[in-house]
Amino acid sequence: MRISELKLHPIAVADGPLRSSYGLHAPYALRTIVEIKTTDGITGISETYGGDGPLAALEAVRSRVVGMDPFQLASFWQYLAAESEKEKADTAGGRSQTWLVPGENPLDKHTRTNAAIEVACLDAIGKALGRPVCDLVGGKVRDRVPFSAYLFYKHAGGGGMGADARDDEYGEILTPEAVVRSCRQMINQYGFKEIKLKGGVLPPDDEIAAIKALRAEFGPTFPLRIDPNCAWSVDTSVRVGRELKSELADGGYLEDPCAGMDGMAEVRRRLLAEGNKTPLASNVATTCFAHVPEAKRTDGVQIILSDPHYWGGIRSQQKLSDLCEVLGLGMSMHSNNHLGVSLMTMAHAAAVCPSLTYACDTHYPWQTEMDEVVVGGRIKFENGSVVISDKPGLGVTLDYDQVARGTERYNKLPYRKRDDEAEMQQHIDPTWKRVLPRW
Ligand code: GKR
Numbered sequence: 001m002r003i004s005e006l007k008l009h010p011i012a013v014a015d016g017p018l019r020s021s022y023g024l025h026a027p028y029a030l031r032t033i034v035e036i037k038t039t040d041g042i043t044g045i046s047e048t049y050g051g052d053g054p055l056a057a058l059e060a061v062r063s064r065v066v067g068m069d070p071f072q073l074a075s076f077w078q079y080l081a082a083e084s085e086k087e088k089a090d091t092a093g094g095r096s097q098t099w100l101v102p103g104e105n106p107l108d109k110h111t112r113t114n115a116a117i118e119v120a121c122l123d124a125i126g127k128a129l130g131r132p133v134c135d136l137v138g139g140k141v142r143d144r145v146p147f148s149a150y151l152f153y154k155h156a157g158g159g160g161m162g163a164d165a166r167d168d169e170y171g172e173i174l175t176p177e178a179v180v181r182s183c184r185q186m187i188n189q190y191g192f193k194e195i196k197l198k199g200g201v202l203p204p205d206d207e208i209a210a211i212k213a214l215r216a217e218f219g220p221t222f223p224l225r226i227d228p229n230c231a232w233s234v235d236t237s238v239r240v241g242r243e244l245k246s247e248l249a250d251g252g253y254l255e256d257p258c259a260g261m262d263g264m265a266e267v268r269r270r271l272l273a274e275g276n277k278t279p280l281a282s283n284v285a286t287t288c289f290a291h292v293p294e295a296k297r298t299d300g301v302q303i304i305l306s307d308p309h310y311w312g313g314i315r316s317q318q319k320l321s322d323l324c325e326v327l328g329l330g331m332s333m334h335s336n337n338h339l340g341v342s343l344m345t346m347a348h349a350a351a352v353c354p355s356l357t358y359a360c361d362t363h364y365p366w367q368t369e370m371d372e373v374v375v376g377g378r379i380k381f382e383n384g385s386v387v388i389s390d391k392p393g394l395g396v397t398l399d400y401d402q403v404a405r406g407t408e409r410y411n412k413l414p415y416r417k418r419d420d421e422a423e424m425q426q427h428i429d430p431t432w433k434r435v436l437p438r439w
């Protein structure tokens with residue numbers, strides 16, 4: 001079996017005006033659907049970040065991918081790793097996501113590209129053999145992958161623009177009452193059993209109040225997390241950790257409260273000194289294998305938030321799971337706006353990682369049926385989990401009409417990258433800047 005064709009479908013997916021410390025989500029999130037065809041007529045698919053950067057990186061490997069045996073994934077990575085080595089000198093700034101969101105960090109380029117090609121190859125192999133992707137890499141350790149209710153502060157609006165605007169399912173969410181209401185709505189619809197609030201948007205006391213309101217409404221059996229994406233200073237992080245000590249206990253965590261591993265390590269030391277064992281999780285300070293030893297050495301991160309899209313793919317995810325087990329670190333999964341192909345990738349990746357013991361993040365509830373590109377429409381959740389079936393590959397195929405609609409939307413857009421700061425200035429406050437720490 002050889003790869004005979006690589007097709008890249010850039011698409012735009014309606015997205016609501018969600019807030020984070022990065023700024024505001026644009027009316028459309030950008031994604032790329034990757035499709036490979038093999039000489040035996042099999043199609044393999046994957047989904048990755050969108051816009052010019054990720055697309056160019058995929059274009060750059062076209063001649064290496066076409067003609068490749070889809071089983072030869074290790075040598076494909078070897079090739080990309082060598083390319084990455086060559087380019088390293090040109091890249092200023094750190095690898096972390098403190099300033100750059102995933103998809104926009106040039107240092108993620110090779111792991112991101114590897115993941116997109118690896119997953120499409122695994123999907124094709126699975127479809128050729130009639131086996132699910134998880135079976136190709138050792139088999140699943142769980143039949144269902146739990147996801148969490150991922151809550152966001154947001155302005156009114158459901159995403160999209162003009163005649164293509166989506167219904168505003170959740171309405172404006174800027175108060176503790178609205179956070180609780182949106183959570184109830186999401187849990188009723190999807191059955192999630194764990195809750196994460198994207199913070200770093202309102203002053204810390206308002207976000208503390210929101211977490212306390214969630215605890216009051218849902219009780220201690222729903223683990224709670226808050227993630228301000230580095231919006232707080234070390235002092236503020238310690239204060240929030242102190243005030244939310246009981247709410248973040250029992251399966252909860254404090255995620256990337258401040259910028260940098262040293263800051264995270266200081267927060268950890270000061271909380272521990274007070275007898276507060278709330279673990280710190282990160283997808284900002286730790287974004288690649290090279291960050292893991294420092295996370296362990298400094299104790300700045302106790303739970304690594306992986307993501308098959310930029311850690312290198314499903315096999316890298318498994319390596320990370322083993323590493324976390326050896327080092328005594330916890331592991332969960334980060335997300336960005338995505339559709340069903342990514343959801344199934346995340347589910348298969350989580351299903352094969354023994355040490356992934358927390359419910360994974362997903363932005364899926366923020367997207368709608370109108371944008372889904374898989375045949376049969378949106379993936380169903382059962383009691384907050386995605387079921388890993390025996391269907392071949394990722395278990396999904398493309399609805400080409402829907403892909404074409406996504407590409408049509410993409411072609412009409414004036415932007416080709418995610419820029420939450422620019423969106424914030426355009427729609428909310430022309431003077432807004434991403435300042436860290438903000439509080
Ligand atoms: O969608 O605004 C967002 C999130 O802030 C996302 O970009 C983050 O990467 O969900 C992510 C996180 O956990 O930090």
Ligand code: MG
Nearest residue numbers: 227255256283
């Ligand atoms: Mg995070």
